[in-house]
Amino acid sequence: MEPMDVDQSSPRGVKRKADDALEVSAPRRIRALDPDVVNKIAAGEIIVAPVHALKELIENAVDAGSTNLEVLVKEGGLKLLQITDNGHGIAKEDLSILCERFTTSKLKSFEDLTFIGTYGFRGEALASISHIAHLQVTTKTKESNCAWRAYYDSGKLIPAKPGQAAEPKPTAGRQGTQITVEDLFYNVPTRRRAFRSASDEYNKILECVGRYAIHCDGVAFSCKKHGESGTTISTQSNASTIDKIRQIHGSSVANELVEFTSSDEQYGYRASGLTTNANYHVKKTSLLLFINHRSVDSSNIRKAIEQTYSTFLPKGGHPFTYLSLDIDPQRVDVNVHPTKREVNFLNEDEIIEKICSDIRVKLASVDVSRTFMTQTLLPGVRIPLATASSDVDDSSSNTTVAASTQKPKPYENNLVRTDAKVRKITSMLPPSMARSATEASIPSGSVGEPEYEVSDREPVTCRLMTIKELRTEVRDSMHNELTEIFASHTFVGIVDTRRRLAAIQGGVKLFLVDYGMACSEYFYQVGLTDFGNFGIIQFDPPLPLRDLLTIAATKEKELHPPENEEDDFDITEAVDLITNQLISRRDMLLEYFSLTISPTGDLSTLPLLLKGYMPSLAKLPRFLLRVGPHVNWTSEKECFETFLRELADFYTPESLPPEPGPEDVENIPESLKERRREVVKVLEDILFPAFRARLIATSKLMKGSVVEIANLKGLYRVFERC
Structure with a gap:
C-alpha cells in the first residue's frame, strides 16, 4: 500500500515550535458586507423554520385587531404558508415600504421600547421573509373601495409578471390582510435541505397556532393543510x-x-x-x-x-x-x-x-388525596366462563381467557350504573318514604290517555328571516358540554316539586337541574323549530275569552294589590282591551301559532308542542292575560320571541306545594296528590327523554339551573381516607 499524500504546507492540528516561521501575508482589509448578504444573515437569525415565520405573521395579525385568523399550510410551510385575517388592513400608501427593514407603526423612539404593549415592534418580520421567500400581500382597509395586491422580493416591490409595473394592483377582497409566503428558503438550499419531514414542521405549526388560540381571547383560529377540506385546529372567538x-x-x-x-x-x-x-x-x-x-x-x-x-x-x-x-x-x-x-x-x-x-x-x-384506581367484581357482572365451570375443555377455556384479556379493565370509579336489575336507591329509604316514592312512580288510573287525530295538512316551510335569526341565536349560545350531558343523561328522580328540582346522572357525575328553566328553554326551542306547523289542542265547546281573562285579572289584583292609584286598573277595561287586541290579531295567531279565536271572542284551539303532554289548563287564564301586555306586537322579531317565551312558560310544569311530613300525608287533598303523580310521571317519561333527544343547552342554563352535586371520582377520594 502506497503512503497517503499529505499536504505539508499548511499543517493543521500539529503543535509547532515558537521559532518555526510561517509565511505571514498582508493584513486583510475590512470592508462593508453587501446589503443582500446582511439581509440574508438577519433573515437567518429571525426565520429559522416555517413556524417562526408563522409566529411573526400571527402576532402582526393580532396586533391589527383581527378576530378571525385562517392559516393554510402546504408541505410543512416550505411550499406555502398563508395567513388571512380580518384586521384593520394596510393603507395603500404604506405598501411601498412594507417590507423594508425597521419599518414599523409601533415605535417612534428608543424610549418606546420600555412601554411595549404589542407583539411585533422592530419591523423585521416581513423584511426577513421577503429575502428568503416569494411574498405576496393582499390587503384592504375599511375606508378603501377595493383591496390592493403587491409582490415583494428582497424587501422591494416587484411586478407580478415580467414587463409589468411593480406598483400594487387593485383587486377584489374583504377587509383585512392576506399574506402568502411561497417557496420558503428557496435561495438558501443548505437550510432547506435540513428540513427532512414536512409532517414534523406541520406539527410545530399546529403547536404554535394552538398556543395563540388558547391565549388570545376573542380571536377565532383555524389551521388546515392545503387541499384538505377539514381543519386540523378550529376554535371559536367566544369559547372559554x-x-x-x-x-x-x-x-x-x-x-x-x-x-x-x-x-x-x-x-x-x-x-x-x-x-x-x-x-x-x-x-x-x-x-x-x-x-x-x-x-x-x-x-x-x-x-x-x-x-x-x-x-x-x-x-x-x-x-x-x-x-x-x-x-x-x-x-x-x-x-x-x-x-x-x-x-x-x-x-x-x-x-x-x-x-x-x-x-x-x-x-x-x-387535591387533598391521590386517586388510585382498583378493579373489583361489581354486582350483576357475570363471572368469566373460563373460571365459572370446570367441565369445559382446555381449548374453549384458553379461547375464553384470551378473549377476556383483550377487554379494558372496568375501573369502578369510571363505571356508570345503568342496570335496572341491581338494587335501587329507593330500597335504602325508610318504609314510609319508600312506599310514597313507589306510589309516585305509578300512574294514577284516573288519568286518561288523550285521543289524537292525524291531520293531512302539508308541513309549511318557514322562510321568515326573523325566525332564522332567533334559531341562530340559540345555536350560537349553545354550551357544548352541558348539551352533551343532557343528550346522554340518566334520569334519577324528582327532588323538590316546589322549587322544581330534579336529579340526573351524566357519566360519573350527579347534577341537580332546575327543570322549570330547562322546560321553558326546551319549549321555546320547540316553538322556533316547529314554527307554523304546530298541532292543536281542541276545546269542545270553545272557551269564552272574556271569562278567562276576567278570572286571571281578578286573581292578579288579589295577589298583587296596587300600592297607589297610578298602578290600579279596572278589570273590565283591561279585559276589553286585551280581548280586542287578541281578536284583531286572530289571523296571525292562527297562521303562525295554531291559536284559534273566533270573531266573537271564543277560544277554540291552542298549539300542541309535545305529543303526550298536556299543560296545566289552570295556567291558561294567566297565559292569555300576559299575552296582551307582555308581547311586543309592533316588531316582528320581538313579537315572535316574546310570544314563544310566554307560550313556553305556559307549557312549563307549575310549582307544587312542598312535600308534607309523614304525619300530614292523610291531610293532603286528593287532587294535589293526583297532580303530583302526573307531574312526576310526565317529567320522567316524556319531558326528560325529550331533553335527551333535542334540547340545545344554552349558556343561560349553565348559570344556576344546573349544579354538580356529586362526582364518583371525588367520592372515591373521600372514602379512600375513611
Missing part, C-alpha cells in the same frame, strides 16, 4: 380558555384543570393561568407561557414548576400548565433575542418563587 384547551389538547387535560392567580405590587406583576391537578401527569412538561401576552420559553420557570409538582406527582410525572404573566413593561427587556423568544425582567427569582408558591397552595387545597 378551558373549552379551547379541551378542543386542542383533549378532555383528559381539560377535566383536571385548576385555575390559579398570583400577584405582588412590590414586584409589579400579575399572573393567572390553568394547571392540572395531581390526577393528571405525562412524561414531559407542557408549558404554555405568555409574558405580557408574548409566547416565550423560560427554562427557569419550567424547572420551578416541575419542582413544585415533584411532591404531588409520581416519579417521572409532569404537568400541563398555561401561565399568563403580566409584568410592568418598564421592568421587562423584550429586545434581547432576534425572535423575541426570550425576555429578561427584574426580580425574576422572586416572581417565580411567588407564583410557584401560589400554585402549591392551590394544589394542596384541591
Whole structure:
C-alpha cells in the first residue's frame, strides 16, 4: 500500500515550535458586507423554520385587531404558508415600504421600547421573509373601495409578471390582510435541505397556532393543510380558555384543570393561568407561557414548576400548565433575542418563587388525596366462563381467557350504573318514604290517555328571516358540554316539586337541574323549530275569552294589590282591551301559532308542542292575560320571541306545594296528590327523554339551573381516607 499524500504546507492540528516561521501575508482589509448578504444573515437569525415565520405573521395579525385568523399550510410551510385575517388592513400608501427593514407603526423612539404593549415592534418580520421567500400581500382597509395586491422580493416591490409595473394592483377582497409566503428558503438550499419531514414542521405549526388560540381571547383560529377540506385546529372567538384547551389538547387535560392567580405590587406583576391537578401527569412538561401576552420559553420557570409538582406527582410525572404573566413593561427587556423568544425582567427569582408558591397552595387545597384506581367484581357482572365451570375443555377455556384479556379493565370509579336489575336507591329509604316514592312512580288510573287525530295538512316551510335569526341565536349560545350531558343523561328522580328540582346522572357525575328553566328553554326551542306547523289542542265547546281573562285579572289584583292609584286598573277595561287586541290579531295567531279565536271572542284551539303532554289548563287564564301586555306586537322579531317565551312558560310544569311530613300525608287533598303523580310521571317519561333527544343547552342554563352535586371520582377520594 502506497503512503497517503499529505499536504505539508499548511499543517493543521500539529503543535509547532515558537521559532518555526510561517509565511505571514498582508493584513486583510475590512470592508462593508453587501446589503443582500446582511439581509440574508438577519433573515437567518429571525426565520429559522416555517413556524417562526408563522409566529411573526400571527402576532402582526393580532396586533391589527383581527378576530378571525385562517392559516393554510402546504408541505410543512416550505411550499406555502398563508395567513388571512380580518384586521384593520394596510393603507395603500404604506405598501411601498412594507417590507423594508425597521419599518414599523409601533415605535417612534428608543424610549418606546420600555412601554411595549404589542407583539411585533422592530419591523423585521416581513423584511426577513421577503429575502428568503416569494411574498405576496393582499390587503384592504375599511375606508378603501377595493383591496390592493403587491409582490415583494428582497424587501422591494416587484411586478407580478415580467414587463409589468411593480406598483400594487387593485383587486377584489374583504377587509383585512392576506399574506402568502411561497417557496420558503428557496435561495438558501443548505437550510432547506435540513428540513427532512414536512409532517414534523406541520406539527410545530399546529403547536404554535394552538398556543395563540388558547391565549388570545376573542380571536377565532383555524389551521388546515392545503387541499384538505377539514381543519386540523378550529376554535371559536367566544369559547372559554378551558373549552379551547379541551378542543386542542383533549378532555383528559381539560377535566383536571385548576385555575390559579398570583400577584405582588412590590414586584409589579400579575399572573393567572390553568394547571392540572395531581390526577393528571405525562412524561414531559407542557408549558404554555405568555409574558405580557408574548409566547416565550423560560427554562427557569419550567424547572420551578416541575419542582413544585415533584411532591404531588409520581416519579417521572409532569404537568400541563398555561401561565399568563403580566409584568410592568418598564421592568421587562423584550429586545434581547432576534425572535423575541426570550425576555429578561427584574426580580425574576422572586416572581417565580411567588407564583410557584401560589400554585402549591392551590394544589394542596384541591387535591387533598391521590386517586388510585382498583378493579373489583361489581354486582350483576357475570363471572368469566373460563373460571365459572370446570367441565369445559382446555381449548374453549384458553379461547375464553384470551378473549377476556383483550377487554379494558372496568375501573369502578369510571363505571356508570345503568342496570335496572341491581338494587335501587329507593330500597335504602325508610318504609314510609319508600312506599310514597313507589306510589309516585305509578300512574294514577284516573288519568286518561288523550285521543289524537292525524291531520293531512302539508308541513309549511318557514322562510321568515326573523325566525332564522332567533334559531341562530340559540345555536350560537349553545354550551357544548352541558348539551352533551343532557343528550346522554340518566334520569334519577324528582327532588323538590316546589322549587322544581330534579336529579340526573351524566357519566360519573350527579347534577341537580332546575327543570322549570330547562322546560321553558326546551319549549321555546320547540316553538322556533316547529314554527307554523304546530298541532292543536281542541276545546269542545270553545272557551269564552272574556271569562278567562276576567278570572286571571281578578286573581292578579288579589295577589298583587296596587300600592297607589297610578298602578290600579279596572278589570273590565283591561279585559276589553286585551280581548280586542287578541281578536284583531286572530289571523296571525292562527297562521303562525295554531291559536284559534273566533270573531266573537271564543277560544277554540291552542298549539300542541309535545305529543303526550298536556299543560296545566289552570295556567291558561294567566297565559292569555300576559299575552296582551307582555308581547311586543309592533316588531316582528320581538313579537315572535316574546310570544314563544310566554307560550313556553305556559307549557312549563307549575310549582307544587312542598312535600308534607309523614304525619300530614292523610291531610293532603286528593287532587294535589293526583297532580303530583302526573307531574312526576310526565317529567320522567316524556319531558326528560325529550331533553335527551333535542334540547340545545344554552349558556343561560349553565348559570344556576344546573349544579354538580356529586362526582364518583371525588367520592372515591373521600372514602379512600375513611
